Structures are given as structure tokens and as C-alpha cells.
Amino acid sequence: MSDLGPTLAIASRDVLKLFRDRPRLIFSFIFPLIFIGLMGGTLQGNLGRAAGFNFIGFIFTGVLGMTLFQSAAQGLISLIQDRETDFSQEMFVSPISRYSIVFGKILGETGVAFVQAIPTIGFALLLRVQLSPLQVLLLVPAAIAACLLGASFGVAAMSLLNNQRAAQQILPFLMFPQFFLAGIFNPIKVLPWYLTPFSLIAPMRYAVDLLRDVAYAGKPEYQKVVLFGPLTNVAVMAVMFGGFLVVGTVMFVRQETNR
Amino acid sequence: MTNVIEVRDLVKRYRKAEKNAVDGVSFDVRAGEFFTLLGPNGAGKTTTISILTTTLRPTSGTVVIGGRDATKDPAGVRRQVGIIFQKPSLDLNLTGEENIRFHAMLYGLHPYRPFFSMMSRNYREQVRELATVLGLRKEIFKPVKTLSGGMKRKLEIVRGLMHRPSVLFLDEPTAGLDAASRRNLWDYLREVRRKNETTIFLTTHYLEEAEEADRICILDQGKVVSLGTPTEIKSELLQETLIVDAADRAQLRRELEDLRLLVDGEGPFEVNLNGASAHQVIRSIRTPLTTLETHSPTLEDAYLGIVGTVME
Numbered sequence: 001m002s003d004l005g006p007t008l009a010i011a012s013r014d015v016l017k018l019f020r021d022r023p024r025l026i027f028s029f030i031f032p033l034i035f036i037g038l039m040g041g042t043l044q045g046n047l048g049r050a051a052g053f054n055f056i057g058f059i060f061t062g063v064l065g066m067t068l069f070q071s072a073a074q075g076l077i078s079l080i081q082d083r084e085t086d087f088s089q090e091m092f093v094s095p096i097s098r099y100s101i102v103f104g105k106i107l108g109e110t111g112v113a114f115v116q117a118i119p120t121i122g123f124a125l126l127l128r129v130q131l132s133p134l135q136v137l138l139l140v141p142a143a144i145a146a147c148l149l150g151a152s153f154g155v156a157a158m159s160l161l162n163n164q165r166a167a168q169q170i171l172p173f174l175m176f177p178q179f180f181l182a183g184i185f186n187p188i189k190v191l192p193w194y195l196t197p198f199s200l201i202a203p204m205r206y207a208v209d210l211l212r213d214v215a216y217a218g219k220p221e222y223q224k225v226v227l228f229g230p231l232t233n234v235a236v237m238a239v240m241f242g243g244f245l246v247v248g249t250v251m252f253v254r255q256e257t258n259r
Numbered sequence: 260m261t262n263v264i265e266v267r268d269l270v271k272r273y274r275k276a277e278k279n280a281v282d283g284v285s286f287d288v289r290a291g292e293f294f295t296l297l298g299p300n301g302a303g304k305t306t307t308i309s310i311l312t313t314t315l316r317p318t319s320g321t322v323v324i325g326g327r328d329a330t331k332d333p334a335g336v337r338r339q340v341g342i343i344f345q346k347p348s349l350d351l352n353l354t355g356e357e358n359i360r361f362h363a364m365l366y367g368l369h370p371y372r373p374f375f376s377m378m379s380r381n382y383r384e385q386v387r388e389l390a391t392v393l394g395l396r397k398e399i400f401k402p403v404k405t406l407s408g409g410m411k412r413k414l415e416i417v418r419g420l421m422h423r424p425s426v427l428f429l430d431e432p433t434a435g436l437d438a439a440s441r442r443n444l445w446d447y448l449r450e451v452r453r454k455n456e457t458t459i460f461l462t463t464h465y466l467e468e469a470e471e472a473d474r475i476c477i478l479d480q481g482k483v484v485s486l487g488t489p490t491e492i493k494s495e496l497l498q499e500t501l502i503v504d505a506a507d508r509a510q511l512r513r514e515l516e517d518l519r520l521l522v523d524g525e526g527p528f529e530v531n532l533n534g535a536s537a538h539q540v541i542r543s544i545r546t547p548l549t550t551l552e553t554h555s556p557t558l559e560d561a562y563l564g565i566v567g568t569v570m571e
Binding site: 016017020088091 | 312313314334335337338340342344346347348349350351352353357360361362364365366367369370371373
């Protein structure tokens with residue numbers, strides 16, 4: 001039996017649940033409004049000229065990367081939630097492999113994060129962040145890569161946590177430093193020596209930088225904003241994705257069956 | 260009759276636990292049988308059913324279901340079994356139909372389709388039929404959280420039977436249901452059994468549910484303490500007794516002692532029949548009786564006798 005259909009069923013359940021969750025949908029519209037409109041606008045007004053690049057565009061790419069990565073990672077809390085509401089039993093007694101179940105969840109939360117990021121792109125276009133149709137098109141695979149990395153990071157984090165409360169308390173500690181180390185709101189082209197290694201191991205950094213690779217391609221401020229080329233970012237993201245996926249899935253499956 | 264489940268020397272010790280939750284359990288279940296695992300809370304029933312349904316790895320021992328080893332080929336076992344868990348495992352935010360569709364896709368019964376209207380005609384007809392059987396024609400398309408406890412349980416059973424399993428595991432399926440819902444559910448299960456010849460493996464602590472089983476396995480503190488038909492268990496463990504009393508208790512006691520039917524207490528006297536018929540004993544007593552009762556043991560008496568002995 002192919003696991004493709006069951007994997008898609010698991011993934012689509014998460015996306016379906018997003019559309020049933022109105023507060024979550026409304027929040028995904030308000031979130032970019034606050035960050036790009038308010039934060040980007042004020043930073044642009046005060047620091048834009050000195051920095052030599054447009055802060056609204058900078059914050060848009062940062063917030064987009066953060067939304068995709070964070071939403072996908074946090075979405076994986078549903079793995080623990082399903083265990084606590086006993087729904088995971090329904091999946092774990094089905095004939096599909098445990099790995100397909102986890103991959104279905106990764107795919108589902110990738111879809112959820114992607115849907116939640118659409119208002120961010122719409123809002124950026126409204127604020128006249130300059131993006132060509134080709135750039136908007138290329139943002140799609142970059143965004144999917146950011147979601148997949150975030151979701152695999154979520155699986156690895158969840159495999160270490162055994163209840164929803166712990167997940168909700170600890171995950172922000174794993175996310176919050178990354179906002180600054182990945183340069184969501186603040187340029188990190190120059191960093192103090194003691195922060196450089198932490199920034200280099202922050203997965204969110206590569207997701208955001210890949211989006212900036214696309215959004216700033218061919219623009220004069222590319223060198224001021226972007227840290228690595230797209231190939232380097234994709235390579236690092238692929239290695240991190242593989243590592244998180246394997247370690248997270250193996251640990252999660254072991255935790256489920258070897259109690 | 261062939262065995263559909265074979266359990267040999269099953270042991271499970273949870274991490275950091277000081278003793279085994281399941282401690283050397285062995286039994287067989289025949290195809291088409293209604294088999295009940297009975298025991299008090301903490302006896303090891305849910306642990307056993309979790310191992311049998313491959314959601315938990317045993318510490319040692321073997322479990323073979325439908326010829327497949329539960330440790331070596333868990334997917335092969337999972338394809339043959341349906342499970343109704345002790346705690347409902349429905350997604351309350353999805354509709355009844357979405358829960359059923361999710362299950363059907365998980366078991367590869369139908370290809371993935373995001374909407375009910377896009378599913379095959381065969382599936383749509385099957386769901387409408389099931390909804391009619393359940394009396395849920397309108398509610399099947401409403402979120403499960405709006406259904407009653409009994410309806411949710413039925414929905415779970417229907418879902419568990421979608422892939423036509425050869426064994427249906429029911430882990431305390433009527434816990435938390437009112438008497439009417441319990442009766443209704445059992446009527447439905449009897450019908451399922453009659454139609455599909457499905458083997459039923461039940462864990463329960465309701466004795467009246469166990470009484471209907473073909474065979475009962477009583478588990479206590481992780482060990483099998485009795486195994487047989489309800490009648491065998493009752494007759495093996497408890498004898499029929501006679502309760503008698505008379506105005507002249509001293510004379511009655513002497514007579515009973517002469518008949519070698521030893522009695523304790525001051526009266527009324529409980530006489531163990533030791534295989535003799537009540538009629539024979541009564542004919543032998545000449546003292547005029549003021550009380551005469553026969554007492555046939557119930558499964559509850561047997562169960563409490565077994566579990567009580569083990570606990571002592």
C-alpha cells in the first residue's frame with residue numbers, strides 16, 4: 001500500500017483545521033499589519049536613509065520568513081496535542097509507517113504556515129514593496145523551503161517534549177532569540193564576535209536569508225542586506241532539514257512505542 | 260476452529276516501573292469468538308490490548324494475530340484489526356463524515372480527495388447507509404463535538420469496521436455511557452458480529468457485558484488467574500449453596516453434620532452442596548425448616564472470589 005494517500009490525508013486535516021479556526025485566521029491578517037506596517041514604517045522613517053535600504057522591504061522579508069518558520073514549527077505542537085486528545089491512536093494503529101505520519105504532519109503544517117503567510121505578501125504589495133511577478137513566483141519555493149525547515153525543527157523540538165504545556169512554554173525560548181540572530185527586524189551583516197556562532201546555528205537565519213536572496217535579486221542594496229547566496233542557503237537548509245527530520249522522527253517514534 | 264490471536268509469555272515492564280504491568284500472560288482467541296479480558300483497574304488489560312494492537316512494544320513474549328507477528332510485522336497486524344479505544348479517538352473539530360473519510364484514506368480504502376463530493380460514489384453511498392443505520396443522517400456532516408457520547412461511540416465503531424477487520428478490539432467501550440446507550444451499542448455490536456462474523460476482543464470491568472462472552476480471561480496484577488467459558492469459571496470456582504434455618508437450630512446443625520455437610524455460624528446455615536442436588540439434601544433433613552433458599556453463584560461472585568483471593 002502506498003503511503004502517499006494517507007500522508008496527504010494527514011496533511012489536509014491540519015489545513016482544514018486552520019480554515020475552521022477563525023481567530024487564528026484573523027490573527028494571520030493582523031500580524032503582518034503590525035510588523036510590516038507599524039514597525040517597518042517607523043524604522044523606515046527614522047533609520048531608512050542612514051541604512052541605505054528600504055526598511056519596509058527588509059522587515060517584510062524578515063516577517064515572512066519568521067511567519068513561515070515559526071508557524072510551521074509551532075504547528076507541530078499538534079503532534080503532542082493529538083496524543084493528548086487521543087486522536088494520535090487512530091493514526092498509530094493504522095497500517096501506515098510512523099515516518100509517513102510525521103511526514104504528513106510536516107507537510108500539513110507547511111501548508112498551514114504557507115496559507116498564513118499569504119496575507120503578509122499581499123500586505124507587502126499594498127505597501128509597494130517592489131517585487132516583480134517573477135520574484136513573487138520565486139518566493140513560493142523559497143517559502144515552502146522555509147516552512148519545511150521550520151516544521152522539521154518543530155518535530156525535533158517536540159520529540160524532546162512530552163506535553164503540550166511544556167511545548168508551549170519552551171518553544172518560544174527556542175524561537176525568540178532566533179528573531180534577532182536571524183535578522184528579522186535588525187540587520188545582522190555586522191555582529192559582535194560572541195553572537196556570530198549563535199547566529200550561524202540559528203536555522204531561521206537561512207530561511208529568512210533565502211527569501212531575501214529572492215526579494216533583493218538584482219537590486220543595488222542586495223550586498224547590504226543579503227548574507228549568503230541562494231545555493232549556500234539552500235544547502236545549509238537541506239542539511240538542517242535532513243538532520244532535524246531524522247533525529248526528530250526517530251526519537252518521536254521511539255517515545256511512542258517504547259514506553 | 261483456528262486461532263486468530265496467539266499470545267505467549269507476554270511481559271511488559273514500563274520504564275522506571277518496579278514490577279511488570281503484564282507478567283507472563285498466555286492465551287489464544289479463536290476465529291469468530293467473542294473473547295473478554297476481565298479484571299480490576301490496573302490489572303494490565305489496557306497494556307495487553309495496546310501490545311496486541313501494536314501501539315506498545317512488549318518487554319518479552321510473542322503475539323501473533325492472523326498469522327502475523329505483532330513485533331516483526333506490526334503493519335500486517337494493523338491491517339487486520341479494528342480498535343475502539345477506552346478514550347474516544349475522534350477529531351472533535353471534524354465532522355463525522357470527515358472522521359470516517361480520514362480513516363478510509365489512512366487504510367488506503369479510497370484515494371485522497373479533499374471533499375466529500377469528490378469521493379467515489381461507492382464511498383458516498385456507504386457513508387449515507389452507515390449514517391442511516393446510526394440514525395445520524397443529518398448529524399454525520401456536523402462537527403463530532405455536537406454529538407452525544409453514545410453517538411460518538413457508535414461512530415467510532417463504524418469507523419473501526421470500515422476496513423473490514425477480522426478482529427475488533429474494544430477497550431472498555433461503554434465506559435461513561437448511560438444504560439440506554441450501553442444497551443443500544445451492544446445491540447449494534449451483536450448485529451455486526453452476526454453479519455460479519457468478526458472476532459470480538461473486549462476488555463471490560465462490567466460483568467454483565469463479560470457474561471455474554473464465549474470465553475473470559477480474568478487478569479489480575481498482570482497475570483491470568485482464570486480462563487474459560489462463563490459457566491466453567493463459575494462452576495470451577497464456586498459451588499451452588501443452600502441456605503437453611505429452623506426454629507430448632509441445634510437439631511438442624513446435628514443433622515447437617517451427620518450428613519457431612521459441615522456448617523459454620525449460629526444460623527441461618529449456608530450449606531455447600533459439594534456436587535449434590537439441593538433436592539437430595541432437603542429430603543434428608545427431618546427438622547422442620549423456617550428458611551430455605553438455593554444460591555447459584557453469579558459471575559460477579561466468581562470474579563470477586565478470584566480477584567479477592569489474589570489480592571489477599
